[in-house]
Amino acid sequence: MDAVQALASAAQLVSAMVSAVGALEQAASDLAEAPRRLQVLEDFASDLDALARQSRQRHAHKLHAPQLERQFLSLGRLVDQLRANVGKAREALGKKKGKGKGLAWVLRSSVVGDPLVRYVKLIKDDLNWWLELQELTQSVGDAIASTARSTPSLVRVKSERGYPVSKKCSYVRELLERDGGQRRVVLIVGLSGIGKSCLARQIASDPPGNFVDGAIEISFGRWCSRAACNGCRSEYHSRLVRKICTFLVQIGSIDLKEENGKDLDDVCCLLQTALVGKSMLILLDDVWEQDIVDRFTKLYDNDCRYLVTTRDEAIHEIAEAEKVEISKDDIKEISKEILLYHCLLRVGELPSVAEVLLDRCGHHPLTVAVMGKALRKETRVEKWEQAISNLSAYATCAPGPVSYVNEKDVETTLTIFGSFEFSLEAMPENSRRFFMVLAAISWEEPVPEACLESIWSALVQDSLFSIVVSKLVEGSLIIKLEDQLLYHMHDMVSLYLVSKTNDAVHTLLSESISEYAALVAPWLFVFGKECVKGPAEQKMRSFFSLLEFMEIEILLGSTTQALMECRSISEFEASRLGFSKILGPRVAEIISIGSPDLIFAVTEAITIIFFQSDYTSLAQSLEIAGSIDKLIDLLGVCKDPSTVANVSSVLAKISEHVDAAIADEILSRIPMDRISDLLSPENEQWHEIVFTTLSSLTKVGKLKAVETMIESGIDKKLLVLLGNGSEISQHHAIIMLKTFCELGAPLQGCMGPAVLIHLPWHARISLERFILFDQNLAPSAKLQQPFDMIRHKILQKDNKNIIEAIQGLLSLSERANDTTVQDFLLGSNLFDRLALLLQHREVESNQVKSQAAFLVMKLACNGGEPYVHRFLELNIVHELIDMMQCNIGELQDSAYYALHQIVFAKGGSLVLQRFLQLGTIEKLVNLLDCKSMKTKELAMQLLVDIAVVGTKPCIERMLASQVVEKLVALEKSGKPFSGAVSRYIQGLNMCKNVQSAERAVMKQHILRKVRSAVRGHKLEASLVASVEACIAEGSKGASSSRKKK
Secondary structure, three states, rough: OOOOHHHHHHHHHHHHHHHHHHHHHHHOOOOOOHHHHHHHHHHHHHHHHHOOOOOOOHHHHOOOOHHHHHHHHHHHHHHHHHHHHHHHHHHHHHHHHHHHHHHHHHHHHHOOOOHHHHHHHHHHHHHHHHHHHHHHHHHHHHHHHHHHOOOOOOOOOOOOOOOOHHHHHHHHHHHHOOOOOOOOOOEEEEEOOOHHHHHHHHEEEEEEEOOEEEOOEHHHHHHHHHOOOOOOHHHHHHHHHHHHHHHHHHOOOOOEEEEEOHHHHHHHHHHHHOOOOOOOOEEEOOOOOOOHHHHOOOOOOOOEEEEEEOOOOOHHHOEEEEEEEEEEEEEEHHHHHHHHHHHHHOHHHHHHHHHHHHHHEEEEOHHHHHHHHHOOOOOOOOHHHHHHHHHHHHHOOOOOOOOOOOOHHHHHHHHHHHHHHHHHHHHOHHHHHHHHHHHHHHOOOOEEEHHHHHHHHHOOOOOOOHHHOOOOOOOOOOEEEOOOEEOOOHHHHHHHHHHHHHHHHHHHHHHOOOOHHHHHHHHHHHEEEEEHHHHHHHHHHHHOOOOOOHHHHHHHHHHHHHHOOOOOOHHHHHHHHHHHHHHHHHHHHHHOOOHHHHHOOOOHHHHHHHOOOHHHHHHHHHHOOOOHHHHHHHHHOOHHHHHHHHHHHHHHHHHOOOHHHHHHHHHHOOOOHHHHHOHHHHHHHHHHHHHHHHHHHHHHHHHHHHHHHOOOOOOHHHHHHHHHHOOOHHHHHHHHHHHOOOOOOOOOOOOOOOHHHHHEEEEEEEEHHHHHOOOOOOHEEEEEEEEHHHHHOOOOOOOHHHHHHOOOHHHHOOOOOHHHHHHHHHHHOOHHHHHHHHOOOOOOOOHHHHHHHHHHHHHHHHHHHHHHHHHHHHOOHHHHHHOOOOOOHHHHHHHHHHHHHHHHHHHHHHHHHHHHHHHHEEEEEEEHHOHHHHHHHHHHHHHHHHHHHHHHHHHHHHHHHHHHHHHHHHHOOOOOOOOOOHHHHHHHHHHOOOHHHHHHHHHHHHHHHHHHHHOOOOOHHHHHHEEEEEOOOOHHHHOOOOOOO
16 A cells, blocks of 8 residues: 555545544434444544554655655644544543533533533544645645746756757757657767767756756766776775765755765665656766666656766667767767857858868867867968868877777877867967876866966966966866856866876976975865875875975965865865874974974964864874973964964863863963953954864863953953854854853853843843842742642633743743752643644634743743753644744744744754754755745744754755755845845854864855856846855954964
8 A cells, every 4th residue: 555545545534533523423412322432433543543653654765755744744643633632522521421411511501512512523623624634735736736847947957158059959859858758768979079968968958848857967977987996896886976976965865975974775775765756857977887877767756867978889788778879960060150159250251271170170069169269260261271280280199098988989089189289289388288287187076276276386387377277268178167266177188188197296296396396285185186196195294204394384274275175075074084194193293393383384274174083182192292381382472363363272172182180281371361352353353263262171171261261351352242243253252151151150240230231132131041040049939820720720721821821831931940840840741731732723822822932932941951852752843833834923933933942952952953854954945935925034044043053964954955045046036035145154154063164165165056046147246245255254263264474
């Protein structure tokens, strides 16, 4: 039985229950018959519950579908409500039997109604409501599906400029538009560089209408083949996992980092789940292994089709594919248009020998494009004739293609390589030399401009980098991504450079002077080819071994810059780990014998390269070498603020991993007064690293550390930040002051009511319970009513009684962390009642629901983890999320503020873990698409809250769910969503659960997403500028610590 049949069976069971309730309604006056009818209903409810549990277990692998999950949840709630109302009906029946047919009972029934009949009516309404809801859900689902078919998808593929539409393009579209086609794969085959990818992207950029979920591209290349892995199966699988995971991230199915440690079979299962029900055109570009296509075509329960480009003849033999070959006649049809586009001439301006050039190029699109750009705006016939002659000569002398080029491709490849030689010959010497050393770079993914500029610097050239790189772009030898400081390279150009790799490494690491080798080695370690990373690592290790101080200082600065340019979190972490293994064993020795400038450079690099887990071994090595004392001594004499910030941070982190005596010495000798100076509002660039330092010191020194900080005036600096600092600094100051209070610091003198009243409201709310609350006050002094009376009132149906009970509980909530009050509250059934009060059908009074949400907020704020844990058990958190989506502003605000306090409370991490498990983050991101302006605004605020307190997986899940793209869409709609992306970035800036270096990589990822999402819109310039400004503002603290001294 599938899930649909299970729900149909449930609907049949509910329909039968409606009939049974009708019989009970008729038997309500028959005291002998009513109990039997009630028992029948109880049996029905048990059967329904059993059916729901069995079906949920049987179809657990399909619960990723939100609608199916919601149907099971609503069925579970229906069973709970039925049991509650049947129990109440049985209780009413018992009272009815006890009172008999007395006059008082008759009079009471005539005035307020028969309680049994009332409960029977409630049961009947519940059942009918559930049945109507299923029908409504089906109708709404059909309407949404209809709208979705005409809505453009966020997932899209960009077409190549300068590639004309050919007849072959129309033919492939016809193949894809065929309904019920048995062949799910359309295979585009042809020689290298003949335009297979251009044709495929042209089609995928405007996919046929039957692909309602759009089109998406995955580029594999030779890198993802067994041959490139030297036949190593595990390495091939690892690379294939990375490619498939990149695809899953693009469609929002997994996080940016979730590919780590995953098995290929596991990832294929995720792929199967992600594509269920999808109708998508998937472009598998440059496939070298039939195994790749097979893994996609084995996926079931979807309407996806696959457009595959390949040059590998073995893949041509896929039996279930429609094969489309791009022949010479096909490219001959469009080669002249390609030439015109790239040489910037009109038809009448082309020299007569243009056709001869096209024939010599074999009409090959890539060769024509390169030659066209080399002859840009050239109309002289003799220049074109010379180009034809040179192309023939260069093709003859060009280096032979590598072994993995097919025999059929050899002649064409030599011609293409000849066109590259011709293009290079027309360039200045410095451009040619620069292009040749690019052979050391891995071009599997786009490369940041900073990497190319560092390599250019190592060549010690006089001309400007921007001029040289523009020459290579003009010659089609490298490609600059639109509106991004990233470059990539056509696979044929990369193939041409394969034979130049060793020469490039020799030029950059051996021939160049040592300072420039130190500059470029870290970039090659991060962005170089696999065969280049080894020599780069050896070069870096040699500098450390020989203790070449100047080179080490340059190397460290270049290392931090290279890390900041990483294209993904996974790449950053892999590179960071590699650098920490190189640097870690040498730190103690460098600090022991190095110059002050070198030691300061090392501490600066440590703050970027080392994470918490690295400090254990670092502290041990520094302790053995006696280097900690030297660091402390240098800190005492250094004047530069960035040096004070960096060295203090390193010492504070080390104090967490040494014995108490050394930790006490560090604490006593760190210059707190100078750290205090860095906390002034005008020194915002140092705030992040200073707060990290203070947090480490309080963790180790507890109250003693706090007292030292107070003596240095740090508490007063924090108060100044609360009034005058940026939002990020205020946030960190609140956290620091709360830590002081929790450790028992005497802050009442400097932070009494007269001070609190002038603070921003969010700071006041966060701090007043710590400052004004008398910890020695007996719980009974706060009780407004006896607890039993409160419990009795809140269980009533009367709204006035419920509100009075909540008011009494609000008084108790002020003492929620007191063990006596905690036992009272957690040991009762009050939370079950709260959960019911928050349900949209339990009570009609908005005031009751609003007050209940407020009580939840106070309990979370004052009581912390035990209460948050109970809220999760009873699904109260998700009830609040549902309330946030209603159409009543008061309730929506109450729900949001309660959720805000819950995620910020102690125990908020439990909520975030549950969000990750249940896919709640994706649902919150999807609320940004709803029609209600209020719901979108509150969802945006809650997502910013999660960015502030969330862990790295939470933030990555939001990014994978396209939160940035959706926030950009909101900004396009205007007020009240102006600045939505900047607010999200500000939230990320406040997050303490990610390292500053990780945050920097995330923000660059966000910037790329913004540029892509807003391209072509009237807000493009202003929105990109505001996001860049926000990133720069939030990065002050991190970037300033990396400034050159």
